[in-house]
Amino acid sequence: MNASTAPVSGELPREQVERFDHELALVLKRYPPDRKAAAMLPALHLGQEIFGFCSPEVQRLCADRLGTSPARAEEVATFYVMYHTAPIGRHLVEVCTNVSCCLTGGERIFERLKAKLAVKNGGTTADGKITLREVECLGACGTAPAMLVDDEMHERLDERRVEEILGRLA
C-alpha cells in the first residue's frame, strides 16, 4: 500500500490528531527537511503518549506524516520494547532483574509483585490499573534494585519502598 493512498487516522479522534500534528511539527525541526523519516522513533513516542498505545492506526498516522511506508512504522513499533502495540494498564511498572539488580533483590521484588498483583510477566491487573513486566538493565546498577514506573526511575528499592510507590498510584 502506498503511503499517500493509505487510509489515515480515520478511526483516531480528530482533536488528538491535531495535537499530534502540532507537536510533531516541533519534533521535525530537529531533522533535515529531506530526512523526515528519521523522526519515526519520536513520532511513535508521541503517538503512544497521545493515543495510549501504538495501534495500527497510530502507526499509519506516523508513516503518513513522515512520508514513509506503514511497514516501516510497524517494523519500528514492534522492534523496540518501549512501544506498546496493544493497550496497557493506566500505569506501567517495569522491574529490572538483570544481574546487579538480581544480586540485590530485584528478582524477589518482581516475583512478589507478580503474586500480589496476580499477573504474569507483561500482564495487566483485572481493574486495568497496572501492567507489570520484567525489563533489562536500566542503568541503575549502583543503586540497584531499580524499577521504572511510568517513565520515572525508582532506585535502592526494598519491598517496603515498592509498597509505598505502588500505594501512591491512582
Added chain:
Amino acid sequence: MSETLILTKRWGKPNSASIASYRDDGGYRTLQKALSMEPAAIVDEVKKSNLRGRGGAGFATGLKWTFLPKDVRPRYLTVNADESEPGTFKDRYIIEHDPHQLIEGIAITAWALDIHLAYVYIRGEFAKQARILEKAIEEARAAGILGPALLGKAGFDLDVHVHRGAGAYICGEESALLESLEGKKGYPRLKPPFPAVVGLWGKPTIINNVETIANVPWIVENGGAAFAALGTGKSGGTRLFCVSGHVNRPGVYEKPVHYNLKTLIMEDCGGIVGGRKVKAVIPGGSSAPVLSADEIDVSMEFDALKAAGTMAGSGGVIVFDDSTCLVRALARICKFYAEESCGQCTPCREGTSWMEGICERLEHGHATAADVEKLDQLAGNIGGQTICALGDAAAMPVQSFVKKFKAEFLRHAELRGCPFGEHAWGLDQSSREAVVGPVRY
C-alpha cells in the same frame, strides 16, 4: 596527593546542571579558546592525550577522528548515550550533574571536525536525563553557545538535538544506533565501510560515547600531554568506573584509567558486604570475560585487562561474593543477550537462547556434563560469526564462566541441581550507601 578529577568535580554542587553554575566555574571558556585555535591543532591535542573511547571498544579517539574523508560534506557527530551494557551507569550521571560539560565537548569537537549538526542518542528509558539535556541545550542556544555563529564565530553554526531511543540494547552498537537515528529498527550494518566514512544518511559520521566527549574540554584546556600523563601507556586520563553487586559502597568512582581493580573493590568500595570474600568479578560490563578472585589484582587500563584475558569495556565492574551461584548468574546474563539479540544473524539469534536454555536446565537439575561441553562449544560457534559484536558479547561471558568455574558447572550436572539452593537473592540496603562521585545516595 590530591587526585585529579575531570568529570565528577562539579557533581553534587547546587544547580550544577545549570548554565549559570557551569559558567561560574569557568565553563565555556575553553570553547572560546578552542574557537581561536586551528581545528587541526585540536585534533592533534586529542591524539596526544591518548583518550580512548569510553563506550566499550577503547578505540583511540583522535585516530578515529582522522578517518573522516577530507572532502566529503556534510559530516555529522553522534554522541552515544544509549548506556545499556549491564553494570554500566555513568553517562546518565554526567548528564544529570554536568550536562554543559558534555555540550561544551560537543561544540569543541564540532569545531575541530567541521561539523554543524550533532545528535545525542539517548536510551528511551532515560526520560529524566533526556529532559535535563534538552533544557541544557536550550540554555546554551539562548546564550549564543549553540546555533548560528556561535560565541560570535562567524561562519560556524552548530545545532545539537536529542534523539530518544525506545528500548533496545543493540542500539548502543554504533551502526545500529545510526539505523535507529534514521528512524528504523536497530539492525547493525556490515562494516566496512565504517561510520566515519559512510555513516548517518550515508555521510561521514563520528560516534563517540558521552564520557569520551565530556573529556574534550579538559584536554583542550590543559593540553593532550597533561591528560596522557594522568594515565599510562597508550591510555590517558581518568575514567568513570561503575561498581555494582556485593560491595559495601557501590557507585561511580573517577580514577586514573589504570587504577587497580582490587583496590577499587576492597578499599574504595569498602570490600564485600558482610565481610564475605570475592568469588568473581566482571570488570567491564556483562560482555567482558569474568575474572576469578585470584585475578583481580590488576590494572584496569585497556591493554592491561586485555593481557589478563578480559576487557575494560564500558567500565562496569560487577562483583560476586562467595555465596553466589555462578551458573545462575550466567543464566541471567545469557537471558539478557537472548532478549536483546536483534535476530539478524543466525548464530546469535539461535545460539543466545540455546545457551540460556542450557544454563537454566543446569541450574534446575535437567542437564548433564555433556551439556556443559555443548554450552562452551555453542559459544565458540557464535563468537566472530556475526555482523556485530553482540555475538561476541554473548559468547565471552559463557566461555570464561565455564572455563574458570568448570567444577561448579559440572557439580550442577552431577547433583542434578544447584548446590547453593534456589533461595531468593537479595541484600539489606540499610547497611549500604551508593557513592556517585562526591554524591551519596
